[in-house]
Amino acid sequence: MSIPFSGTLRRSGGIVSAIGKQLKSVNLKGVKRITVQFDPFAENVKATREFLFLLSTPKVSQSNPKCIVKPDIVCDRSPAFIKFSLIDSAQEQAKVKEIRFNSDNLNTLELLQLLNKHVSTLAPPEEIVKKVLTKAEKQKLGSGAGGKKAIKKK
Amino acid sequence: MSSLLQQGLPLTSARGPLLQFMRFRGKINIQRPKQPHYERARVMAVTQPKYPEAPKALTCFQSRADRTGAQVENPYNAIIAREVRNWLDHSKLVAIFHLNSITADEIFRVRVQLYKQNLHLKAYGRKIIAQAVADSQYEAILPLFHSNHCIVFSPDQQRVGALLRITRKVPQMVLLGGIVEQKLLSRNELVHFAQMPGLQAAQAQLVQTLNMAATNVVQQLQAHQCNLIKVLDVHAKGDTTEKQEPEQAKEEEKQT
Numbered sequence: 001m002s003i004p005f006s007g008t009l010r011r012s013g014g015i016v017s018a019i020g021k022q023l024k025s026v027n028l029k030g031v032k033r034i035t036v037q038f039d040p041f042a043e044n045v046k047a048t049r050e051f052l053f054l055l056s057t058p059k060v061s062q063s064n065p066k067c068i069v070k071p072d073i074v075c076d077r078s079p080a081f082i083k084f085s086l087i088d089s090a091q092e093q094a095k096v097k098e099i100r101f102n103s104d105n106l107n108t109l110e111l112l113q114l115l116n117k118h119v120s121t122l123a124p125p126e127e128i129v130k131k132v133l134t135k136a137e138k139q140k141l142g143s144g145a146g147g148k149k150a151i152k153k154k
Numbered sequence: 155m156s157s158l159l160q161q162g163l164p165l166t167s168a169r170g171p172l173l174q175f176m177r178f179r180g181k182i183n184i185q186r187p188k189q190p191h192y193e194r195a196r197v198m199a200v201t202q203p204k205y206p207e208a209p210k211a212l213t214c215f216q217s218r219a220d221r222t223g224a225q226v227e228n229p230y231n232a233i234i235a236r237e238v239r240n241w242l243d244h245s246k247l248v249a250i251f252h253l254n255s256i257t258a259d260e261i262f263r264v265r266v267q268l269y270k271q272n273l274h275l276k277a278y279g280r281k282i283i284a285q286a287v288a289d290s291q292y293e294a295i296l297p298l299f300h301s302n303h304c305i306v307f308s309p310d311q312q313r314v315g316a317l318l319r320i321t322r323k324v325p326q327m328v329l330l331g332g333i334v335e336q337k338l339l340s341r342n343e344l345v346h347f348a349q350m351p352g353l354q355a356a357q358a359q360l361v362q363t364l365n366m367a368a369t370n371v372v373q374q375l376q377a378h379q380c381n382l383i384k385v386l387d388v389h390a391k392g393d394t395t396e397k398q399e400p401e402q403a404k405e406e407e408k409q410t
Contacts (some may be wrong), residue, residue: 040252040298040330041340049252049301056254056326071252071328075340 015109022112023054028064030090030122037072038080038103048080050108079104082111090122231282238278238286246311248333249344250295253277253302254326261304264324268306271316277304294338298330311335314348 012018028034036052038045054060055069084099091097099118103111133141190198213221242248265275278286280299287293304327306317311334321327332344339347350356 041294043297045297046300052252052328053254053302058255071254073328073330073341075342 019054019109019112022109022116023057023060025116025120026060026063026112027120027123028060028067029124030087030093031064031067031084031119032087033085034067034069035072035083035085036069036080037074037078037083039074039077041075042077042080044104045080047107047111048082048103051082051103051111054108054112084119086122087124089124094118094122231285234278234282235286238283239290241274241276241307242286242292242333245307245309245333246335247273247306247308247314247317249306249308249314249317250298250330250332251304251306251321252298252328252330253304254328256324256326260324260326264320264327267320268317271313271320272308272310273313273317273320274307275304276307291336292333295331295333303330312352314344318345318348 034055036048036055038048040049052069052071061067061069080103082101082103084101086094086096086098101111101114106114189195219225261275268275283299284296287296308317314334318329321329329341329344331338331340333339334344334347351359
């Protein structure tokens, strides 16, 4: 007598691969400016600092080169937060001007998950740009329809 | 006669033993040995040696680390920790930065610019720094090293302005705090310290403040006399200008 299969076929890679997976889907196109405020001597700022580091990586910053990430250091032991100032179209969509994460009790993975849930969805959809064909490409397309003789003549 | 004897008596011949050659230049066969005869096989099976099995402990398949339960620490860590402690003790200025994602090229350029100002950029791991500052006055800086960081040491504390000027151009380096002359300062305090005038100017200000009571008294006593002198000066100047003006007018008439 055998019991039905339960469990996973593949083992998970751990928190690091989960963070990597979230990072791949980060899209900052809907954000104008990110302000990360923390007090370095306060408790629980490790997640905020790691999040700041991940936002500064080339892959994430290339999703929107116009977005500025500004770290703000304060000395009054106030709880850390991350503020995303949205662009106009995103503001209309979300009906708020900025989104704020209070990161005192969140870890890096949760911050990224929240980012993907609330901010990446506000990115404006990409416009399809019409491609201008070069002469060689037009010839190729023409020959595909007409046959090989056309190319030989030319 | 002897040869006849030898031919007649083959048992006493001096020839060597009778040799039957089994192998001539060919390869020997060891991969497909002949099956032994049953009896021979039985004898061989009975006479196989039996060795006693070594007792297997429960920890047989555990690695040494699991067995001993102790983490062997690299003694090189202690050497680096001593170096860090040395730097901390002999630098008048220690600034700690949070480091965002930066290319090696850029950090090298920053390191060179800082070196020219006698500022030394270094980075160590959190474990080593924890080992270095344990049981010392520097324990308070430990929370700054939870994430990617770098440290700038300077034996000369007047370089705070230069440090801030260079790191302002580097957006990836975020100043978190520092130690100036064995005193822990937060980021705002460090910036304020950079804007303060030098030690001599501060001392001069202090001297001025201390003497202010005496100077006030002297000033008030001399106030009336000074006023009188000023008024007389103005009056004297006014007379001379009046005299000069008609003389100048006459000179101008002569010229024309």
